Amino acid sequence: MSQIPAVLITGASTGIGATYADRFARRGHDLVLVARDAARMEALAVRLREETGVVIDILPADLTEAADLAKVEGRLRNDARIGILVNNAGTAIGGTFVDQSVADMTKLVTLNATALLRLAKAIAPRLAEIGEGAIVNIGSVVGTAPEFGLTVYGATKAFVLFLSQGLAQELGPKGVYVQAVLPATTRTEIWDHVGADIAAMSNVMEVGDLVDAALIGFDRREPVTIPPLHDAGQWDAFDGARMAMLGNIVNAQPTERYRTPA
Template sequence: MTTSPSVAVITGASSGIGAVYAERFAARGYDLLLVARREDRLRELAAKLESLHGINVQTLTADLAKESGMQAVEKSLRSNERISVLVNNAGVAHLAPFTAGSAELHQADIALNITALTRLSLAALTRFQAQNSGTLINVASVVSLHARAGSSVYSGTKGYVLNFTRGLQEEVAGTNVKIQAVLPAMTATEIWEVSGVSMENLPPAAIMTTENLVDAALAGLDQGEAVTIPPLHDLAKWEAYESARLAVFESCLTGVPAPRYQK
């Protein structure tokens, strides 16, 4: 009796980080469900990966900033019991002063970066927890740790992704469900084309290839990391940050205003 391969679902799979995730999971023997808005690119990638790796690749053309797109992917996640991996990679950035953008633009960014990611995580984790297996990868960003002028919405959405993922990790602690947050920094993807910032204006030495980013992220996953920051060389800095973050939180559990706020 043969067992069908597990399926990895990857959003934003038509290019960049998502396309590399698709290639890497295909190389690991997974069948794929690739989700993106550009049908032609999805089909081209699907044909390439099927030919190279002898796997089955399905595509789902969906705009995850829209209700219909979210519902289509949710349906697949709930109905296909072979799905064991979800990579929430789809995202968008508009890097400009907050008041330069319209309410509609900001809402669309929030819908894709936050709402879709939350709903797809719910659809996947409901089944992953029921069967006590599965992997959820949420792609956040190093700007989840810091915001600058022009990145308020994008940094805000990625800050949500990081904290949302932290909470989920605590909920599945002690089970066989794996959840990872990945924090890229400057990465050579098409997101810059719509962000308002040209890659030509970025320091070349700071830009990571998508291949290096994904390979490092998957190495972190294999090592059991909860949060993976591919370009961070000095792990002690992250450990100090985490220690300070938790210390600040725990120090706030007093119920008494700090002396500086008392007359």
């Protein structure tokens, strides 16, 4: 890997992905931009090449299509310049679980979870072998809160969080940093996918603020970064409660309260 690794960013044509591209380019990283909209990526690349001088490759791909996903996996496996993966591509769908179509839910899971998993798998062995690099997975606070009612979307983001934490356990000792970033409501085009009017929402974070905060967490090597959470102690307490249960949930016998039928 070069001293300054290249960064592959999915969902890079707009929003969070495009802003990560801007920020990493200004840090001197070459980029590989992945998204469906080649024209938007090319316009972004032209601007960033002029402003920063970095090398930028465009890799158009629909990560819900097997052939396109395989193409990006191959790039991650074989391009030794790439030392950072930003797994940002994702979407949402409107409606309730009962109303959503199986086709829409399946496509959502494919993009938000399966593609993210496969891209992490494509790069992780190479990074572990050389003992450096990073994987950044963009999740959501919704993945911790079924009360928000975004059942399938939230389930995919809970997967992203758990996967990131598990990978951090496995890859951290090998020198590979894994970060889960959990945004809340952010001003991106994802709201168009669910038919929501973001102008009518409150407490909306701007994309630049989100990514800048996430990169501070990246530089600090935080395993989980939640830019909108003002009281970091709440996450520490949440995670601490989970850790406290670990010694009590592996037992040969059911607990007393389950030994007497209701």
